[in-house]
Amino acid sequence: MIELTVALGERSYPILIGAGLLGTPGLLTPYVPGGRALIVSNEVVAPLHLASLQRSLEGVQCDTLILPDGEHTKTLQTLNLIFDRLLESRHERSTTLIALGGGVTGDLTGFAAASYQRGVNFIQVPTTLLAQVDSSVGGKTGVNHPLGKNMIGAFYQPKIVLADIDVLKTLPERELRAGLAEVIKYGLLGNAEFFAWLEMHIDALLAGDSELQAQAVKICCEEKARIVAADEREGGKRALLNLGHTFGHAIESAMGYGVWLHGEAVATGMVMAADLSHRLGWISAEEASRARALIERAGLPVVPPEQISSGQFMTLMAVDKKVQGGKIRFVLLRQIGDAVVEADVPASLLQQTLCAGAALCR
Amino acid sequence: MIELTVALGERSYPILIGAGLLGTPGLLTPYVPGGRALIVSNEVVAPLHLASLQRSLEGVQCDTLILPDGEHTKTLQTLNLIFDRLLESRHERSTTLIALGGGVTGDLTGFAAASYQRGVNFIQVPTTLLAQVDSSVGGKTGVNHPLGKNMIGAFYQPKIVLADIDVLKTLPERELRAGLAEVIKYGLLGNAEFFAWLEMHIDALLAGDSELQAQAVKICCEEKARIVAADEREGGKRALLNLGHTFGHAIESAMGYGVWLHGEAVATGMVMAADLSHRLGWISAEEASRARALIERAGLPVVPPEQISSGQFMTLMAVDKKVQGGKIRFVLLRQIGDAVVEADVPASLLQQTLCAGAALCR
Structure with missing residues (x-):
């Protein structure tokens, strides 16, 4: 396993890179201090990797939200589905949002984490090569507007990024x-x-x-x-x-x-x-x-x-x-x-x- | 005129309090570095104070957006009207959003400023006593969700707060x-x-x-x-x-x-x-x-x-x-x-x- 650090003072965080990380018990649990999380994924990624991630989060009370897939879903309307779910399930300010998916999932979930109760804990588990090398690192989150891409969003850093190289095997x-x-x-x-x-x-x-x-x-x-x-x-x-x-x-x-x-x-x-x-x-x-x-x-x-x-x-x-x-x-x-x-x-x-x-x- | 400072390091900003500030030329212009602004107000406040604010912003290219009034408008849908307007009028990242109104206007406009292009310049001109003493100061912005008040938002500080005591004369x-x-x-x-x-x-x-x-x-x-x-x-x-x-x-x-x-x-x-x-x-x-x-x-x-x-x-x-x-x-x-x-x-x-x-x- 390779560990890098994004050095941003008190907002610094590690990036873990390696094979088989997704199912490794205990890797992420220290980053879920509240003991409660909402995993946001999509209908393509969830059947492949959700069970494995859930198993590795033993001891964390996990809810899941499976969104449709695709860049056209990166909208304020989809964002609101995350807020609906968080509030219906009474997630508190101490909760953690975990993005399991590609860039769209990460951008949506990150912006939801930045905005829910004005900011909750956030973890990126990128499952595409694009997300692993780019969108999951650096804190850019947001949604598209019909008149422009990524026009609405926030700079919001994750607490950790977990890049499991094995997931690339299932990537189209x-x-x-x-x-x-x-x-x-x-x-x-x-x-x-x-x-x-x-x-x-x-x-x-x-x-x-x-x-x-x-x-x-x-x-x-x-x-x-x-x-x-x-x-x-x-x-x-x-x-x-x-x-x-x-x-x-x-x-x-x-x-x-x-x-x-x-x-x-x-x-x-x-x-x-x-x-x-x-x-x-x-x-x-x-x-x-x-x-x-x-x-x-x-x-x-x-x-x-x-x-x-x-x-x-x-x-x-x-x-x-x-x-x-x-x-x-x-x-x-x-x-x-x-x-x-x-x-x-x-x-x-x-x-x-x-x-x-x-x-x-x- | 009284001047206070909210001391937040590089995010510090002044609060100006006094009578007749709204129409004083040049008070706000140094805080609109890009020379372009969108004033967001509502249909009750705009007829009373918008012209005066616009006159004082000589040299700034000002657009205006007049929203309906009331707490029930503090939603993601209304927020999106601000984004629509900003993008239709091609406001760039260097633009300034000015909230002219009460707490609802300030909260909506502040969250729009926090999120538009991941953050643009923001000024508060509170026109209710409640906004002057509370909601315009401190950087809490956001919208309501049917399941809870202020559940979606950001901590985002204005560059200046202008509290004109004269506007209280027109307050119901x-x-x-x-x-x-x-x-x-x-x-x-x-x-x-x-x-x-x-x-x-x-x-x-x-x-x-x-x-x-x-x-x-x-x-x-x-x-x-x-x-x-x-x-x-x-x-x-x-x-x-x-x-x-x-x-x-x-x-x-x-x-x-x-x-x-x-x-x-x-x-x-x-x-x-x-x-x-x-x-x-x-x-x-x-x-x-x-x-x-x-x-x-x-x-x-x-x-x-x-x-x-x-x-x-x-x-x-x-x-x-x-x-x-x-x-x-x-x-x-x-x-x-x-x-x-x-x-x-x-x-x-x-x-x-x-x-x-x-x-x-x-």
Whole structure:
């Protein structure tokens, strides 16, 4: 078992990474001080892993709430189902919410934990690669609004994150690929050596090599923990974690949440960011190709959907949380392993990037 | 103008108290760093004070959202109207939300500010006595759930609170009386001298003496600022501010939110807390009578509604946020000016308090 720490003063917490952690008795119980918990999961994950988690929580009085699955459920309405359940079952301020699932489950449950009685104990048990390497670490929680993704939420840190590598064995291949998008992101934005390592091991990671997967999860969590510790509330550096997300959120929103997986949209968004970085003269054509090639080898889409016009992209990107003074702030690449935030992008270059993938430019 | 500070480290903020502050140009503009704001008010307050506030915010690009009035509007659904408006008008993370209204407006707007894009700038301009002395100070924000009051929310501090005593002139008498309930609360829970001052000046305060009102608002804000600075997230001492609220929330919930004003329910709740404190042998019959008499002189109800059975009281109080380990924790009086939290109340004494006011005990 690997143990990392997200260093945030009195809000610091451990991330445990390893095989078989989910069913290990006693690992989580010290983090449920009130002796009572509500496990929130979804209808896909619960049949696979809920019983095992419950068994490991011996001595804790556990209620469970099984939500429908999918990004389209990440709404205030679903959030309210968690509050309904907590109040109907009379959970007190000393209760603990445990998220068992992917990013959607973690984001919803985390925001519920931040808001229920103005804040209760929270534990993340991520069951997708994407959640293990990204969404479960760092305290971003929230729900979507029809006009924008993750527009409503809170920064709220868990008490512990438990990443069981074994659960990746039950993950559908499409979800595994989507998770690899965020893995590749960490290489692109801040760790060229890790990017090269991924070029070497991408096939084995896709094939399900547990040791390499654990290694990748560890490196991504280290990268994220370092960035979050330096900038918990996204005043500066943390924005780099949004590499590919400005384009990606627009794709998710235009297609309807859940049609493209978040990781798929981010994958294409990163290719677009690399393309734009090249058009700005920042990275070479070869570096842009390396980025695109690795994303393609991971089985991820590298071209945005044809039906999104560049005008629609612009409209959707204008509500991004990183917009400042009306300017869209893009995360772009100075080189592989070195990302920066840039607000002054010439409209003509941006237009070229938006059109480059599409069959026609509308 | 009186200026106080709520001392919370980097989250410290000023409270300005005085006559005519609302229309004073430039007072608030330094607290709107992004140059853009959404003023949230309600249909009763906006016609009286919105134009004046807008004039004073020269140079700020202000949108406005006018909500319906009343405690029954303090819901997740109304909260979503604020998010709709913010996103439709493309407010960025650098925007400022300004609450112009009473406690409901402040609680809703504050929670929206805490959650929009995971937190934006927030200003409180309370226009009721209750909001000026209590709800606008200290960072408690949130909405109600059908199963409990203020069950969903956040601790989120404003950047400044502007309490204009002149607005109290336009306040309906019933609202003024309701505000005096919270004023009396500060005397009862921690300041016997202030309680005696109130016994002397209650008639003048009701008659609208601005200087005495400013004095009362100042003392209450000082008391609250002191308690909040010592215990921002209600780990201990802050719970004392809930004197009268455990009974009071049950009354509000049983009657339907808004039928009794919050201050009216708290007034009766304080009489019940004093009664229970006397039955426990803590305060004398004379002290309990003094508490009841002052509340009665303020024109506030001192007996709970007959239709609430003691069983219903118990059920509703069991979901109070202060419940711990299944035990209801009451804020009770050791003497006037000295409140404590007590979880071990004999059921028989509690039953007597619940029945004392009712015509019959059911």
